[in-house]
Amino acid sequence: MLAHRGLALEAPENTLLAFLAAVGLGIDHVETDVHASKDGVAVISHDPDLRRVAGVDGRVGDLSLARLQKVDLGRDQTFCTLAEALDAFPDARFNIDIKSADAVGPTVRAIRDLRAVDRVLVTSFSESRRRAAVRELPGVATSASSSVFAAALVAGKLRAAPLLRAALRGVDAVQIPESYRGVSIVTERMVELLHSAKVEVHVWTVNDAPAMHRLLDIGVDGIVTDRADIALGVLTTRAR
Numbered sequence: 001m002l003a004h005r006g007l008a009l010e011a012p013e014n015t016l017l018a019f020l021a022a023v024g025l026g027i028d029h030v031e032t033d034v035h036a037s038k039d040g041v042a043v044i045s046h047d048p049d050l051r052r053v054a055g056v057d058g059r060v061g062d063l064s065l066a067r068l069q070k071v072d073l074g075r076d077q078t079f080c081t082l083a084e085a086l087d088a089f090p091d092a093r094f095n096i097d098i099k100s101a102d103a104v105g106p107t108v109r110a111i112r113d114l115r116a117v118d119r120v121l122v123t124s125f126s127e128s129r130r131r132a133a134v135r136e137l138p139g140v141a142t143s144a145s146s147s148v149f150a151a152a153l154v155a156g157k158l159r160a161a162p163l164l165r166a167a168l169r170g171v172d173a174v175q176i177p178e179s180y181r182g183v184s185i186v187t188e189r190m191v192e193l194l195h196s197a198k199v200e201v202h203v204w205t206v207n208d209a210p211a212m213h214r215l216l217d218i219g220v221d222g223i224v225t226d227r228a229d230i231a232l233g234v235l236t237t238r239a240r
Contacts, residue, residue, distance in 0.1 A: 001027055001232070006032070023092050025229060035103050038063055042083065111137060123142060142172055178215070191219045
């Protein structure tokens with residue numbers, strides 16, 4: 001299970017407190033997002049701006065790290081850097097979504113500085129951002145960008161396994177919604193095809209136990225969830 005932005009029930013999302021809440025439960029995979037500050041530091045934030053999480057105007061990329069660290073996100077939390085998160089939770093594995101082109105370099109530097117290549121997965125909806133990061137981090141795990149998966153999905157719907165394998169060459173996982181615009185994506189047949197291409201299947205964002213059980217029953221490898229507490233209960237039940 002991957003804790004989506006940590007566990008944000010009693011903590012602001014994507015903060016050290018949210019990550020601690022998830023890791024404290026025993027969840028060892030954390031999903032998070034990175035933008036770059038004005039002074040070129042990899043800062044953990046899903047949104048490009050501060051409006052939703054802090055209720056103030058401003059964009060992450062227009063503010064220095066020092067300024068971002070003065071923003072009150074609630075529960076005595078503020079924006080943290082990727083390096084701080086990697087350092088604070090050395091036994092956790094981080095799934096890192098690079099949200100902007102200017103965040104590629106800072107993300108790579110943070111991962112290198114913390115010697116964390118072997119415990120992160122780097123991804124992006126943008127294929128150019130994903131490739132740029134992977135190129136600088138030999139051996140790092142990565143999941144398919146949206147364009148790469150779109151090609152794989154078409155191949156899968158056509159049951160063209162060789163084309164699907166070719167589309168997914170060089171990636172370790174696909175991270176996908178169960179359906180998109182009314183089109184079912186995660187089916188037992190598609191999971192089988194993706195596994196035949198030697199990639200893991202992670203589904204987002206799933207927050208109720210019956211759906212988690214159903215997806216695990218058809219063979220998905222990971223579930224991205226806002227409710228790491230529910231996910232842990234599902235895993236405990238299935239282990240009995």
